[in-house]
Amino acid sequence: MTDSNRKPALSTRIAQALHFVEDGTGAVTPAIQPAATYARDEDYQVRKPYWYRRDGSQTTAQAEAVIAELEGATESLLFSSGMSACTAVIEHLPTGAHVVAPKVMYHGVLAQLQGYAAKGRLTLSDYTAGNLDELAAAIQPGETTLVWVETPNNPNWEVTDIAAAAELAHAAGAKLITDCTGTPPCMTRALDFGADFSFHSATKYLGGHSDVTAGVLSVRETGTFWDEIAMVRKLQGTVLQSFDAWLLIRGMRTLFLRVERACQNAMAVARHFDGHPMVEQVHYPGLPADPGHEVARRQTDGQFGAMMSIIVKGSEQTAIDVCRFCELFYPATSLGGVESLIEHRKTVSGDGFPVHPRLLRLSIGIEDADDLIYDLEQALTRAASS
Ligand code: PLP
Numbered sequence: 001m002t003d004s005n006r007k008p009a010l011s012t013r014i015a016q017a018l019h020f021v022e023d024g025t026g027a028v029t030p031a032i033q034p035a036a037t038y039a040r041d042e043d044y045q046v047r048k049p050y051w052y053r054r055d056g057s058q059t060t061a062q063a064e065a066v067i068a069e070l071e072g073a074t075e076s077l078l079f080s081s082g083m084s085a086c087t088a089v090i091e092h093l094p095t096g097a098h099v100v101a102p103k104v105m106y107h108g109v110l111a112q113l114q115g116y117a118a119k120g121r122l123t124l125s126d127y128t129a130g131n132l133d134e135l136a137a138a139i140q141p142g143e144t145t146l147v148w149v150e151t152p153n154n155p156n157w158e159v160t161d162i163a164a165a166a167e168l169a170h171a172a173g174a175k176l177i178t179d180c181t182g183t184p185p186c187m188t189r190a191l192d193f194g195a196d197f198s199f200h201s202a203t204k205y206l207g208g209h210s211d212v213t214a215g216v217l218s219v220r221e222t223g224t225f226w227d228e229i230a231m232v233r234k235l236q237g238t239v240l241q242s243f244d245a246w247l248l249i250r251g252m253r254t255l256f257l258r259v260e261r262a263c264q265n266a267m268a269v270a271r272h273f274d275g276h277p278m279v280e281q282v283h284y285p286g287l288p289a290d291p292g293h294e295v296a297r298r299q300t301d302g303q304f305g306a307m308m309s310i311i312v313k314g315s316e317q318t319a320i321d322v323c324r325f326c327e328l329f330y331p332a333t334s335l336g337g338v339e340s341l342i343e344h345r346k347t348v349s350g351d352g353f354p355v356h357p358r359l360l361r362l363s364i365g366i367e368d369a370d371d372l373i374y375d376l377e378q379a380l381t382r383a384a385s386s
Contacts, residue, residue, distance in 0.1 A: 159292025204336025
């Protein structure tokens with residue numbers, strides 16, 4: 001039986017990088033186009049769409065097309081890091097714009113927002129991540145330009161209801177940007193929930209192999225603001241380079257598989273350490289008692305993600321020692337790779353940042369779940385007795 005309207009599943013389309021076939025050769029993987037500049041044609045006209053590397057490249061555009069498909073977006077723009085993508089959004093805002101952002105969030109973005117506010121470039125109001133009443137109170141109708149939601153939110157993994165936040169933002173005439181880096185678009189398609197921009201640090205799950213730094217913005221509807229953001233990228237030269245774009249395309253082909261496995265592992269780890277005698281608390285939206293559980297179930301396609309934090313019992317040094325004593329978990333920053341990472345978040349985000357001194361952030365990878373649990377068990381035991 002055939003059905004001419006049948007469309008392959010999103011996971012199929014992404015595994016095949018949109019059924020990529022190179023014209024002429026039939027190659028099933030794209031080549032890397034490294035050119036920094038492009039010759040004009042015989043009439044001395046620029047050959048569209050590229051004329052110089054800061055505009056982008058064919059390879060970067062191929063990666064953008066895959067992400068746009070993942071996000072259900074009209075367009076996606078890739079940057080050389082997540083931070084450069086976020087900075088382009090902040091940079092394009094008019095002077096004096098009012099921005100609402102979580103009190104605690106990914107520390108780099110928060111530092112950037114606070115830095116712009118300190119220079120009088122924007123005004124900032126905050127809310128506790130996940131708290132819609134506080135979010136509503138922080139938004140100023142007719143004044144607020146941008147509402148920033150990170151969900152799940154670093155490093156305590158609070159969940160914010162994107163659809164509710166979009167309603168609040170839109171009712172006030174503001175745009176909503178979401179940072180769902182912790183739950184990539186195979187789990188959370190933020191634009192479908194009403195976000196105007198969806199941001200991801202593609203360094204994380206989209207790349208998936210800890211070998212590329214990249215950031216991506218996606219939109220449902222383009223407009224002047226989008227052209228302005230693209231112009232910031234062009235003028236600052238923060239477009240993702242071709243080789244990195246190629247790595248990203250390769251990484252995304254296994255996105256669905258990697259994420260499914262990492263989420264299963266995370267659930268096993270969270271359940272094991274919830275109520276553990278050496279662990280005071282587990283922050284993981286997949287646990288039924290977690291305050292964000294029900295919203296996360298709707299927003300993350302029932303998978304809950306592979307990021308969690310644990311508060312260990314003992315002292316701050318005990319927490320640092322757990323990182324030191326792990327033999328499989330890498331004591332490294334970042335998240336979303338195939339390998340599991342552990343970090344003492346206070347050491348990384350600095351003394352001024354409000355984070356529990358005994359909080360360890362875990363990025364659960366695709367290894368064997370029992371190995372990961374064993375590794376944490378032995379590290380906790382050693383740290384408790386040292
Ligand atoms: N947003 C979140 C939630 C992140 O975790 C990170 C990086 O860890 C970023 C933004 C910044 O991305 P990048 O490190 O790719 O610049």
